Amino acid sequence: MRSRALAMLVVVLGVLGSVASYAAQAPKTDDSPPAELKVANRSIMVLRATLLGEVPALRAKRAKTVITEALEDMDDLTVTLDPVQNSYLVLLGAKRAFIVSPNDVDTLEYASVRQAAEGAAENLRRVVAETQEARSLHLMFKALGAAALATFIYCLLLWGMAWLRRSLLKQLPDLMHRHAQTLKVGRVQIIDANYLYPLVTRLLWLLRWLVVLLLTYEWLGFVLSRFPYTRPWGESLNNYLLDVARYLLEGIIGAIPGLGVAVAIFFIARGATAFSRRVLRRMATPGTFSWLNHETLQPTTRLTSLAIWLFALAMAYPYLPGAGTDAFKGLSVLIGLMISLGASSVVGQAAAGLILTYTRTLRPGEFVRIGEYEGTVTELGMFTTRIRTGLGEVLTLPNSMITNSVTKNYSRTVQGAGYVVDTTVTIGYDTPWRQVEAMLLEAARRTAGILRDPVPQVFQTALSDFYPEYRLVAQAIPSQPRPRAELLSVLHGNIQDVFNEYGVQIMSPHYFADPQEEKCVPRDKWYAAPAQPPKEP
Structure with a gap:
């Protein structure tokens, strides 16, 4: 059977x-x-x-x-x-x-x-x-004992970490104040302990919770692995952590060759930048190139360094970790789109700054008039130019506005350091023009700050219907004179004094008919109240 x-x-x-x-x-x-x-x-x-x-x-x-x-x-x-x-x-x-x-x-x-x-x-x-x-009671009790021991060790580690954190927080202020005093450049303290303490406490808080999460993860995986029914869950937790660690390690090892190439490109670019800086400094010597001098050397050096570093970045980009991922590519496209949409005006300002630099339209220290603004150039930047007016104001002008307007430079044609001072008056035809020129020159000689060499000059710029126009042109130096607005005010006052002394009427602003009396101020009324005469030296 x-x-x-x-x-x-x-x-x-x-x-x-x-x-x-x-x-x-x-x-x-x-x-x-x-x-x-x-x-x-x-x-x-x-x-x-x-x-x-x-x-x-x-x-x-x-x-x-x-x-x-x-x-x-x-x-x-x-x-x-x-x-x-x-x-x-x-x-x-x-x-x-x-x-x-x-x-x-x-x-x-x-x-x-x-x-x-x-x-x-x-x-x-x-x-x-x-x-x-x-089904084995002995093995189950053994698993319960292992889980209990693991739980005890887990709680002990949590208590020890909390105790260590409290101890560090107690000693942290003294340690920070003690070591922060030693971190100085000259007499300037680099790090302020009052600002560093919140940052360190937050870092310790973050580190604490990372360790707590890691310990909890390991404890849970160990306990679940002790019992037959929950063992697959514990194995999956352990395998996941190992897979993540393996993935990170493989990613780090795989990125080392690319990082090595990127670092090599970085050092090559650094060497090329230093070499170009030395070459440009030699080329800027007088008589070598007309467009390269001590004024254009600094922007040329910066542009050359920028070009070298942009080329190096483009060469090193494929070797950077994650450069081939879709996220990295999408971020690159987004940044490029933002720059292209939002940087058009910035690029225009930078181009205008380069035009002003290489054409040498303006120089720091020169007195200029840009549109309706007048003052001394204090800073010529890539995007903006700052001028200080005679009233003590500091104006920041966009470079594109300067290139699109007429710029009058009062310092470019003068002899040595200084700027040009000019003013215009209109006098009737019944006054000899030679007398008018002599009075304007006398007013210029009385004005402190106007140079006698070169000699001030008077030009008849127009023969209008009712009067000729006379223009006084002189030179002043910025070390002795006051600001241009103050010097012009003094000059205008001296012109009025001289013309009043000789009984000559100034026809500005308009002339319609001869008055019964000449519009002059006698000398005895020059200091009518509340004006005060100058004190005798």
């Missing part, structure tokens, strides 16, 4: 193997979703093929029922593989657990059907071992 039963079992298995082989060789004709065979919270295998009309979900349900019944009936079970042509039968004791066919194999995960079947059998052996472990 026993031999007859064995013979019948062999026949049945052969028929099932033939059917399974045929089903495995037959192509898939349905779109049934794959189903995961999971027993005792552990994944055995993902079934993907439809066999004998059973979809993957039904196959997984039947296999789970068979495995569960086998685990409940017997404790000592062996897992074996029985090859049937291109498929494999996974046997649990004497029972068929499930079939692994070629259509069940994910080619990205397994190289062959046999490898997939061996992996599924190994997972099933773990289920059998963990089931036996769960």
Whole structure:
């Protein structure tokens, strides 16, 4: 009877193997979703093929029922593989657990059907071992003891970290004040402890929570791994942490060659910048190039260095970590778009600044008039130019406005340091022009700050309908004179005094008819109240 039963079992298995082989060789004709065979919270295998009309979900349900019944009936079970042509039968004791066919194999995960079947059998052996472990009271108490010990160590580490944090916070102010006093450049203290303390406390707070999260993660993974049912969760936690650490380590190691190339490009660019600076300094010597002198040397050096560093950045960009990722590319496009949309005016200002620099339209220290603004140039920058007016105001003018307006330079044609002072008066035709010129020159001689060499000059700029126009042109130096506005005020006062002394009427602003009396101020009324005469030296 026993031999007859064995013979019948062999026949049945052969028929099932033939059917399974045929089903495995037959192509898939349905779109049934794959189903995961999971027993005792552990994944055995993902079934993907439809066999004998059973979809993957039904196959997984039947296999789970068979495995569960086998685990409940017997404790000592062996897992074996029985090859049937291109498929494999996974046997649990004497029972068929499930079939692994070629259509069940994910080619990205397994190289062959046999490898997939061996992996599924190994997972099933773990289920059998963990089931036996769960039924052992001794092993469960041992797992509880290990979990309790791990929990005690975890709480002890948390308490020790809290104690260390409190100790550091108590000693931190004294340490910071003591070491902050030593960090000085000359007599200037680099770091203020009052501002550094909140930053350090926040860093310690962040470090504390990072350590707490790491300890909690490790404790949870260890405790879950002690018990059979939760062991897959603990293994997944540990594997995830190891995968992240492996990914970071591989990324760091993989980025080292690219970083080496980028660092080499950085040092090459640094050397090229220093070399170009020395070459430009030699080329700026007088008589070498007309466009390169001590005024244009600094902006030329900056532009050359900027060009070298931009070229170096473009060369090093492909070697930077993450340069090939979509996020890095998208960020680069976004930054480029923002610069192109928002920097048009900035580029225009910079171009205007370069034009002013290389054409040498303005120089610091020169007295100029730009549109309706007049003053001494104090700073000539790439984007703006600052001038100080005679009233003590500091005006910041965009360089594009300067290039688009007429600039009158009062200091460019003078002899030595200084600027030009000019003013215009209109006198009637009944006054001899030679007398007018002599009176204007006398007023210039009385004005402190106006140079006698070169000699002031008077020009008749127009012969209008009612009067000629006289223009007094003189030179002043900025070291002795007052600001231009104050000097012009004194000059205008001296012109009025001289003309009043000689009884000559100034016809400005307009002349319609001869008055009954000449519009002059007698000398005895020059200091009418509340004016005060100057004190005798």
